Amino acid sequence: MQQKTAAIVVIGNEILTGKSEDKNASYLIGELYTLGVALRRIVVIADDVNEIARVVRECADGFDYVFTSGGVGPTHDDVTIEGVARAFDRSVVRVPELEAMLRSYFGEGINEARLRMADAPDGSQLIRAEGLRWPVLATENVFVLPGVPELFRSKFDAIRERFRGEPFYTRAIYTREDEFDIAPQLDRVAGGHPEVEIGSYPTFTREDYRVKITIESKVEAAVERARDELLELLDPAAIAPGE
């Protein structure tokens, strides 16, 4: 079963200080799940070149795809391009094709701040797609996306189909039993079905159930097998319809 993995690196002091709420990682979580990509890590870090370089490198080594969000504007705190370049020991170069697009678009209004938008880590790929005015920048397996949520979404949406894989299947069981009392049964089924992910989520705010159990895999039949086995081990009188 082919399964691609991903990490999201959100870059921005404004998230860490609560000035802005993250909207991009939370959007991408749902998109990647729908696309069948296993998201394995989200990291939120400050606008710091060395921090960006270190985290991007670690994620690029560990996962198939890395998506960065933020830090790609014209000001002193926009250091993502430099950070990604440093992650791969590359220099930042001005890309002639991007420079030509900017000069054509801004005409007389072109200035050094706008030209910085043509800078990229050496050897980056420019991904063109329908509906995109500017290409998406990719350096190795790192896709560099802007922090402004509207732009982040339109750029990701334009390239999303290239990430599509086999979908995940998920079933849920809701029970009024206490998590402490069903832990051995959950452990047993989890141990016997390594091809499925079993999650157990207690709640203290619902009247109708106490634990939501999720069973997930890329193989639908495996999900059903694990679910059937679990249902045999749980108290049938305590099963609830759930959400």
Added chain:
Amino acid sequence: MQQKTAAIVVIGNEILTGKSEDKNASYLIGELYTLGVALRRIVVIADDVNEIARVVRECADGFDYVFTSGGVGPTHDDVTIEGVARAFDRSVVRVPELEAMLRSYFGEGINEARLRMADAPDGSQLIRAEGLRWPVLATENVFVLPGVPELFRSKFDAIRERFRGEPFYTRAIYTREDEFDIAPQLDRVAGGHPEVEIGSYPTFTREDYRVKITIESKVEAAVERARDELLELLDPAAIAPGE
């Protein structure tokens, strides 16, 4: 200027697959800011012992405080205690004092799953506080908090005052100028005032301004100095009242 730093490690497949939305990191962002603690990193990872160990160790080495969220229940996917122990090369031990509390609380209902709640990395500290039924577990500078949002908040709230430091001061300037056109002015003020953090946030959804500029520091006078200098460099006719 004394400034403490922090990291948050959110542990849970349910966040990475979109089954649950993170509420704990987003709560802690605001709390830490109010307390004057500089949050430097948020990491969301899966329920994987080695991953937890690696990330917790890196954060514990790099920051003053680390807060973990999730993975502390009785089931197979609750591996935070083991991960934190492995981060510090310690074994997991059953803490006699916690075991006594559990036996007294559950009486006849005690079982192995419930007794697992008495397990902790060897040499951990138990923090007692008013309003807490169970102490908060701390291993070195790592504070282990539960994933259920209501429990996370009540536990953090009970110990929050021990993290209080000097507050942050923040001022904002809103301008109708384009970020590209004020980038040199922002760079100049940021370069001349290394004791303040200057943030620049373009928006495409507001009619009344195009860029929000934030100026932040623990020294109020430094914030005012940088703000005054910036206001002299920006077009006064383009300044907006903002939010």
